[in-house]
Amino acid sequence: MGANGDGDPVDTQEAIMQATYRALCTHGYSSLTMQSIADEFDKTKGVIHYHYDTKQDLLVAFLEYLLDAFERDIAVDEQQDPGTRLEALIETLLFGPPERGEFDHWELTTAMLEIRSEAPHNPEFRRQLSHNYETVEAMVIAIVEDGIEQGVFRDVDAEEVATLLLTTINGARIYQVTLQRDDVAELTSASLEGIVRHWLRQPGGVGE
Structure with missing residues (x-):
């Protein structure tokens, strides 16, 4: 999906990934919700849904993000x-x-x-x-x-x-x-x- 006037889409997606990371560390996987991710984000939950239709879509992208960072680190x-x-x-x-x-x-x-x-x-x-x-x-x-x-x-x-x-x-x-x-x-x-x-x-x- 593209940008919606909320700034650079790459920056927005990076912010969503960081918010997901913080929410996962705080709540764990079983209690992770789109709202708990939005609570770590400086925009509305609607912005997250604009980029990722479902929590599943978001977590698939998030796992790829984590693994890319891991591979750079090693x-x-x-x-x-x-x-x-x-x-x-x-x-x-x-x-x-x-x-x-x-x-x-x-x-x-x-x-x-x-x-x-x-x-x-x-x-x-x-x-x-x-x-x-x-x-x-x-x-x-x-x-x-x-x-x-x-x-x-x-x-x-x-x-x-x-x-x-x-x-x-x-x-x-x-x-x-x-x-x-x-x-x-x-x-x-x-x-x-x-x-x-x-x-x-x-x-x-x-x-x-």
Whole structure:
């Protein structure tokens, strides 16, 4: 849909996304309504409905917005050696970007968890979350394969390594936000660092 005289449509949609984020963090998915989003917005609920016919339409767009921000936040320095790149990616996935990203990391993790809980019943959510997982998985696989080629990592199955790392990281984030256990991510970080440095890295290899 287009603008309706309420200013730049891109700015308006950005404001709606930010309002949705605040409302979701405050109310949770089950209590989220168009009115609660409008309460976080400096315009009327009618403006939201102008851009998004239903709450479902809005939340599909919102999930895409969150995932785009997440993927920007986890970009890695391609100039670093594969071991350093992989460790940096693990730390970013667990704790957020070294410099503050677009959202508070744990608030974003909580918001994503709220939406993930609906994915089994929502094919569009599931499609977007699957794409996001595949994007991150491809990043890990590429780093591991690069490390094998350079002699930094052992000759392993890169896809299996990606599954191990991402399953562990996702589990740690879920436990941390649902149980309010501040130590879970730290312990997971230490464990995965050990896996990368003492199992994945080639003994005496490049960068060792």
